[in-house]
Amino acid sequence: MTVAAAGSAPARPPTRRAPLPLRLIARPEIGAALGATAVFLFFSIDTDQFLSPLGVSTWLDDASSIGIMAVAVALLMIGGEFDLSAGVMTGSTALVTALLAVHAGWNIWLALLASLMFALGVGALNGWLVMRTRLPSFIVTLGAFLALQGINLGVTRLITGTVQVAGIHNARGYSSAGAVFASTISIGDARIQASTLWWIVLTTLAAIVLAHTRFGNWVFAVGGSLVSARTVGVPVVRTKIMLFMTTSAAAWTVGTCDILRFDSVQASQGIGSEFQFIVAAVVGSCLLSGGFGSVVGAAIGALTFGMAQQGIVFARWNSDWYMLFLGILLLSAVLVNTQFSQHAEKTRQ
Template identity: 55%
Template sequence: MSTTTTGPEASKSPPASDERLAGSHRLSTILRRPEVGAAVAALVIFVFFATTTSAFVKPGGASTWIFTSSTIGIMAVAVSLLMIGGEFDLSAGAMIGTTGLTTGILMSEYGTNVWVAILVSLVIAVVIGALNGILVMRTGLPSFIVTLGSFFVLQGVNLAVTKLLIGKVSVSGLQREDGYTQGQQVFGSFVKINLGGDLPLTIYAATFWWIAVTAIATWVLLRTRAGNWIFAVGGAQNSARQVGVPVFKTKVGLFITTAVAGWLVGMLSLFKTTTVQSTTGVGQEFIFIICAVVGGCLLTGGYGSAVGAALGALIYGMVQQGIVYEGWDNDWLYAILGVMLLGAVLVNNWVKARAEAVK
């Protein structure tokens, strides 16, 4: 005789699991990762250039695009944090030249100790970054406008003040200065790996800094209270303030972070090439933003990934050098960057919509 259980006992029975729902959950989790699209794109681009030109994967060729990706990647990661926080910094590129010129002039023209010169340029970067953040927060003006103004100020100072102080617009021959080798060990050193080709694979200090910056930024975003604040102020600033998030401190800190990243790239470039121009870094600010967007950052803030931005920089480095090895006109780089930006925005919006739909 069979019986049917009813009442409380029946309500306690666990519902039967549906494999389709489990699959949707896994798909949603994957799609909602900001860096997924950039990882796929990086793989496709690498395979394309690796199969169409042998120079791309040779140690000598790989050394070039890895270094390019590294310097762009450091800035892209810092810019991605700022974009996740809902702001932009158009002075980031000019900051590279400003800090490089400051260090170079202090060492070559005034005989300043290398570490004192580096520290002075770092302090200048922190002050400018803090001013950008304070102006944005106190005036309520869009960060696009504030940092655009900072960009023109820095560009003018780099040209006019440098010419006023040393009678030219560039600093060169820094390797002859006392203490240069000390700075080079930290910012301009390299490791050569012999893989059997004509040239060894050269990994510069910038690559190690890039990896470290990406790892630290990822840890901050995913494992710290500050990371939660960054996502909160970018996604809903007013709501974040109402629940106790220190909006002012968080956003000013993000602007300082971007400025410090510009200082770091300025030092890496200066101690690798031993020269710096007044125009160094100018025009690269949009490349940093493109790399961050390609890496999954939304222009509206509140969403993104440091790893994705690093992958976006890797894509840029591979495309820039791949065009050279393919023998294409270099002018196509900017057309490709434009397509990458538009494509990334469309794909990011589509992926986010799909992820929401399959929850």
């Protein structure tokens, strides 16, 4: 028999690993994956167009714009905050780019840099106001939403006399910028848009940051408990501001893809879409209370949106049913995510 050395700690019993089903339930993405699978199977049976190469690339295209934003919004929600200005910001950044490139004669790349700085500035201001005033982010970003909506309309009408800016394809640097943000890759009958590739890349990058970096740990910490996060030395203010800036940068990406692809932007573009981003994040497992969620789940939630939106079109249903689908999906996701988060907490214990 082996005798432990004096003063040494007693051997700890081996930790029993949780069964595979419990570990799967503990994964935030599992609920979103099950929902996406159900939607995929339903429309696959209902219509042949849904699984055609062109059909697949179409619903991926629809999902990509929501997906890029849903990933950033998911990070913010895991950090315990909301951004109601995310939708209108996609239009604001596109308008800044278009006005500078078309009416001021700037090279598109300089215009894109300026619009990115604008987006990051608004995001930083939102984050700073939330932390400085301690007002709910819902109120602060609602104010930003209204302000940006008024600026978009007023400035656009003042400069152009209308509520639209068009003709960016004639601006200097369009060819190279369009190749990066608005190109199309043809694979057989499929048409893969640049926005879809951006969605995949940004989701992968965000997932790595959230799961394998110190900043990812900070995000979960500030969303779980600000007091505890401060106690262990997490830079709470910096983390929150960076999350709001990330959301604004994602809006800039979506706005850039849209303006370079469609050649025009309306002053009202993006208004109302912020709720789709939040719903996609919630469907993807993010809790409204913060501290739990997954960017991969948010991407899957956006994919569910894309499949449902195009599936309804392919099935020749009345498009009004799409909003009913969103409402049911949101309520179901909140209920399921609450149960999954409780199981995840028990598994960790």
